[in-house]
Amino acid sequence: MNKRITLADLAEKTGLNVSTVSRALSRPNRVSTETRQLVQKVATELGYAVNIVARNLSRGTSDTILVLAPSFSGQAISPVFTQILLGVCEEATSLGLRVMLQQCLDQTLSANDVIQSLRAGVADSALIVAAQNWMPSLDREPDEESLPVVSIMKDLTAEGLTSVTTQEADGFVAIVDHLLRRGHKRFAYIAGPKEIKHEEIRYRAVCDRLTAHGYTDNLVRLEGGQFDMPSGVRAAERFLELPERPSAVICCSDALALGFLHVVQGRGLRVPDDVAVTGYDGMDYTGFTTPALTTVAQPTVEIGRVAVQALADLKCGRITRPRLVSLSPTFIPRQSS
């Protein structure tokens, strides 16, 4: 790679001063028409590219969003996060921001860690995805300026973070109503990790809705363990051992549902005739299982975009107090229920 072209080179070549060249490039209207044109011509001739690092140091910014996404020990990122990431990247690009990705092994994130990263100057705002255990900063005054950090998929407004989530309860209410309309009376709920907040919200939504319709003792809860397919398999095995099998199974993720389907179909049960199954997330494969899986699609890409916008709003002071943005999911009834 040839030597870097700097503003000094352009200055020399044009006979102008470095500051003039700088202005011509970054504030074109603060300079005469001819200097501007001259500078731009020479700049493209020489293939000039600003040194972002130098600019950032000078300006004290970095125009970079740090994205912290959990990856469960060796496991892939959840496809949900991948989609969110896409939305984040799209919106960031359209705002002229860069995205720095950092996978973190567990879901415990300390505010101090994030603050440390921001202080280091590699990013000037952060997005934390599905941070189950957010540890607020120890040494902060209560009414200190709020951090340029937005939480995705997890409501952390109580901890002072603007958050973007899905209205999960709505999704599960839609599922329950749908199953009730179909005439089901006995239900199973296949749970994900117990310690996770989503889990609580989802389970509670299902319980409450059933109770509201007068079905109080009609719900069996089966522990999946994780949100993944092997967990669905394990849950299915326990399901098959139940003395009286529920006729409808509500899985709290598509992956669980797929694992469940795999097992019960393998044992000869017909879906939905013998047992109806529903998922949650809206993974693309749900439309192509046999039978196609009823599910609730999360507005993943939009979540990513909205989160970046919230970050921008925070930075320019348009958001001052922690705010919760909760997007609606879409119920997708299909043949499995």
Add this chain to the structure above:
Amino acid sequence: MNKRITLADLAEKTGLNVSTVSRALSRPNRVSTETRQLVQKVATELGYAVNIVARNLSRGTSDTILVLAPSFSGQAISPVFTQILLGVCEEATSLGLRVMLQQCLDQTLSANDVIQSLRAGVADSALIVAAQNWMPSLDREPDEESLPVVSIMKDLTAEGLTSVTTQEADGFVAIVDHLLRRGHKRFAYIAGPKEIKHEEIRYRAVCDRLTAHGYTDNLVRLEGGQFDMPSGVRAAERFLELPERPSAVICCSDALALGFLHVVQGRGLRVPDDVAVTGYDGMDYTGFTTPALTTVAQPTVEIGRVAVQALADLKCGRITRPRLVSLSPTFIPRQSS
């Protein structure tokens, strides 16, 4: 966020010179024991964090890898890329490097664009994922220093880029051999995008292997269009119209296979009895379809890790000429064939 703590602050507090403080922190052994301890103590007391931007400017590096990954207009990133990304992040972290993610809309990447990014200083090396159309730099001498760029999933050694790929042909040879052993004699191949190089390699591998076994006119090629599930659906519809249906269908991606399965099962065909189906990629859902899908798993995470290592080797001069690293995929026979 409180004012940033700088080296100057530490210098003032300790009564030492800025340069000494800097050394105490970055080259602890080039400084007396007591200064080192003093500086470290004060640094933690004040919560000092180096300003990476300033350091980078001074050192002329950025310790950042730019990852360019294609996202097909609004579509999510392929799960394959997601896994690769995980490997990249893991390896980068363990080498103390940061990862900057940039999604690009089409698969045409110009060397000049990448060079531009590198010149800007935001990254000092780049990983390009599945770059179907790499346009080499126009203004480079042939024996110029090679770019710190590694291509993933696509062999660009001819263009001067060290590349990390999968031995795709091997994967498809394994599939063909497996199907032949199972006694199949007539085959269909469901293709992805025609213009893509992978496609050629895969199709050729299948053709050659069949020919080598004396099956010359026994292969029907059906165009999927894309690598995704809806394309598998379309291909299946064309498959069903064939006058004489092949007994084995080789899909060049798992997504195509899933879409295909969905349709033919919906029409009452039994898999694998009426038609055997195979996929490619090793997506996690393949183990949980009914029947489970025979496929070939790509060593995705490893690809990511190896690519980052190659980048490191390039930078420290351990790789001087473009090199191809091709990893072996794993054949996974299951119930669908």
Add this chain to the structure above:
DNA sequence: TTGTAGGCGTTATCAA
């Protein structure tokens, strides 16, 4: 409109 000069926070060179 343009030029001068200082600063952003670190690192590296060269003396002391």
Add this chain to the structure above:
DNA sequence: TTGATAACGCCTACAA
């Protein structure tokens, strides 16, 4: 071992 000083490349008052 430490300290002064000059980069690194760009931006921005302020002055001309």
